[in-house]
Amino acid sequence: MINIIQNRKYFFIFSGILVAASIGVLFFWGLNMGIDFTGGSLSEVSFTGERPGGQEVKNLLLGSELGLQEVKVQPSGDKEFLIRMRVLSEDEHQKMLEVVKEAYSERGVVENRFESIGPVIGAELKNKAWEAITIALIVIILYIAYTFRKVSKPVASWKYGVSAIVALAHDILIVTGIFAAMGIF
Numbered sequence: 543m544i545n546i547i548q549n550r551k552y553f554f555i556f557s558g559i560l561v562a563a564s565i566g567v568l569f570f571w572g573l574n575m576g577i578d579f580t581g582g583s584l585s586e587v588s589f590t591g592e593r594p595g596g597q598e599v600k601n602l603l604l605g606s607e608l609g610l611q612e613v614k615v616q617p618s619g620d621k622e623f624l625i626r627m628r629v630l631s632e633d634e635h636q637k638m639l640e641v642v643k644e645a646y647s648e649r650g651v652v653e654n655r656f657e658s659i660g661p662v663i664g665a666e667l668k669n670k671a672w673e674a675i676t677i678a679l680i681v682i683i684l685y686i687a688y689t690f691r692k693v694s695k696p697v698a699s700w701k702y703g704v705s706a707i708v709a710l711a712h713d714i715l716i717v718t719g720i721f722a723a724m725g726i727f
Contacts, residue, residue, distance in 0.1 A: 564719020581661030590650030
C-alpha cells in the first residue's frame with residue numbers, strides 16, 4: 543500500500559514538473575488552434591471509388607496554382623477527407639475543387655460541405671471563450687463559498703472556492719500542455 547501523506551513531497555515534485563513542462567510547451571510552442579479560432583476554410587470531400595493517400599492530396603493542392611502555403615488533409619470515415627487551408631474566395635474554392643476533381647476523376651469526387659471562417663470571427667470566438675471561462679470560474683468560487691459558508695471557522699469559505707479553482711487550473715494546465723505537445727510532435 544502506498545502511504546500518500548508520507549510520500550507527498552514526491553507527488554508535489556512530480557506535479558510541479560508536469561506543470562512547469564506544460565507552461566514551457568505552451569509558452570514556446572503554444573496551442574495549434576483550429577480554423578474556428580484562427581480563420582480559414584474547411585472542405586469535406588468524399589470519393590465514390592478508392593480514397594487516395596492524404597499526402598498525395600496535400601502535395602496536389604500545394605503544387606497547384608492556388609498559392610496555398612499550408613494545407614492540412616485529414617482522413618474522415620472510409621472515403622472522405624477534411625481539407626483545411628487559409629480563407630478561400632469563392633473563385634479559389636471552385637479552382638481548388640476543380641483541381642481535385644481533375645486529378646481524381648476516375649474515383650468520383652464529391653464535395654459534401656465547404657465552410658469558411660474569417661479571422662475576425664475567429665478572434666471574436668476566442669474573446670467570447672475567455673469571457674465564458676472567467677464567468678464560469680467566478681460562479682464556481684461563489685458557489686463553493688456559499689456551500690461552505692457554515693464551515694468558516696478555521697478557514698474563510700471563499701478560500702475553499704479559490705483552492706478548488708487552483709486545483710482545476712492545475713489539472714487543465716497539465717492536459718492542455720499535453721495537447722500542445724501532441725500538436726507539435
